[in-house]
Amino acid sequence: MNINQVSKKLGISKDTLRYWERVGLLKPIKRDVNGYRDYSKYDINWIFYIRALRNAGMSVDSLVKFIHLYDEHSDKEKRKQMLIEQRDALLKDLNERRKTVNYLSYKINHFDTTLLTYENEKLAYESKEDIR
Amino acid sequence: MNINQVSKKLGISKDTLRYWERVGLLKPIKRDVNGYRDYSKYDINWIFYIRALRNAGMSVDSLVKFIHLYDEHSDKEKRKQMLIEQRDALLKDLNERRKTVNYLSYKINHFDTTLLTYENEKLAYESKEDIR
DNA sequence: GCTTGCCTTGGTGTGCACTCGAAGGTTTAT
DNA sequence: ATAAACCTTCGAGTGCACACCAAGGCAAGC
Numbered sequence: 001m002n003i004n005q006v007s008k009k010l011g012i013s014k015d016t017l018r019y020w021e022r023v024g025l026l027k028p029i030k031r032d033v034n035g036y037r038d039y040s041k042y043d044i045n046w047i048f049y050i051r052a053l054r055n056a057g058m059s060v061d062s063l064v065k066f067i068h069l070y071d072e073h074s075d076k077e078k079r080k081q082m083l084i085e086q087r088d089a090l091l092k093d094l095n096e097r098r099k100t101v102n103y104l105s106y107k108i109n110h111f112d113t114t115l116l117t118y119e120n121e122k123l124a125y126e127s128k129e130d131i132r
Numbered sequence: 133m134n135i136n137q138v139s140k141k142l143g144i145s146k147d148t149l150r151y152w153e154r155v156g157l158l159k160p161i162k163r164d165v166n167g168y169r170d171y172s173k174y175d176i177n178w179i180f181y182i183r184a185l186r187n188a189g190m191s192v193d194s195l196v197k198f199i200h201l202y203d204e205h206s207d208k209e210k211r212k213q214m215l216i217e218q219r220d221a222l223l224k225d226l227n228e229r230r231k232t233v234n235y236l237s238y239k240i241n242h243f244d245t246t247l248l249t250y251e252n253e254k255l256a257y258e259s260k261e262d263i264r
Numbered sequence: 265g266c267t268t269g270c271c272t273t274g275g276t277g278t279g280c281a282c283t284c285g286a287a288g289g290t291t292t293a294t
Numbered sequence: 295a296t297a298a299a300c301c302t303t304c305g306a307g308t309g310c311a312c313a314c315c316a317a318g319g320c321a322a323g324c
Binding site (some may be wrong): 265266267268269270271272273274275276277278279280281282283284285286287288289290291292293294 | 295296297298299300301302303304305306307308309310311312313314315316317318319320321322323324
Binding site for chain 1 (some may be wrong): 180181184185187188189208211212215216218219222223225226228229230231232233235236237239240243244
């Protein structure tokens with residue numbers, strides 16, 4: 001699969017695909033006889049994975065570092081542990097965002113009442129429960 | 133409250149506070165006799181609100197646009213509707229991120245099995261249910 | 265009255281993550 | 295055989311969101 005097809009399949013620009021490869025998010029892609037990139041299905045899977053993590057807000061730099069560390073460890077359990085840590089970090093961010101959504105919901109529900117004090121805004125924001 | 137106090141109270145740099153005001157995220161802050169900014173508690177609340185939305189990933193530009201639209205409408209119901217739309221947009225993003233977390237969880241749970249095909253990766257990613 | 269420590273504006277610099285342009289090579293169609 | 299439509303690399307440009315000066319003003323303490 002050439003770069004144009006991958007670009008369309010995954011919705012990532014060709015420039016970005018080349019950029020990701022250059023900075024080390026992708027291992028060097030195999031080339032065909034003309035020197036054109038020829039992506040394997042494993043490459044596609046990997047790019048899919050990278051895209052998910054980029055969309056979730058992980059920086060390119062920290063992803064590169066993660067990949068290097070991940071590759072250094074042939075220890076299976078260690079690798080699994082790294083995935084778990086990565087997942088938990090995203091989960092933490094998720095909860096931060098949930099706070100903001102709850103805060104907005106609080107504002108909506110109290111829209112007709114008077115202006116909130118700073119302390120109440122803070123409480124609404126920090127609130128653990130989901131508000132609908 | 134002066135800029136230094138607000139900066140410390142909310143954990144936002146003084147430069148950022150001035151920048152937000154300059155681009156229109158904040159209405160012009162009242163000045164004291166020396167020309168120094170003097171933030172009211174309403175300003176603080178507003179900044180708290182802006183910070184929450186910035187942390188949730190809304191761009192400065194789209195926030196500025198939102199504020200202008202919001203101000204244009206004296207119609208209360210319309211304003212409330214805008215807040216709801218804003219909340220729902222964040223909720224949508226939240227669900228995208230949840231997908232990524234689920235996807236990672238799936239990878240962790242299937243860590244010991246063979247490599248996933250692209251279709252299975254995609255399915256794992258799109259999965260609606262929470263996986264632990 | 266001079267230093268210290270705030271604040272002000274205006275302009276420039278920075279880091280990230282692309283994004284684009286130029287120059288050139290290969291295959292396909294006319 | 296010439297144009298169109300791909301691809302390549304390399305280097306430079308872009309947009310966002312600040313971050314960092316420099317130059318200068320005000321107020322308090324010594």
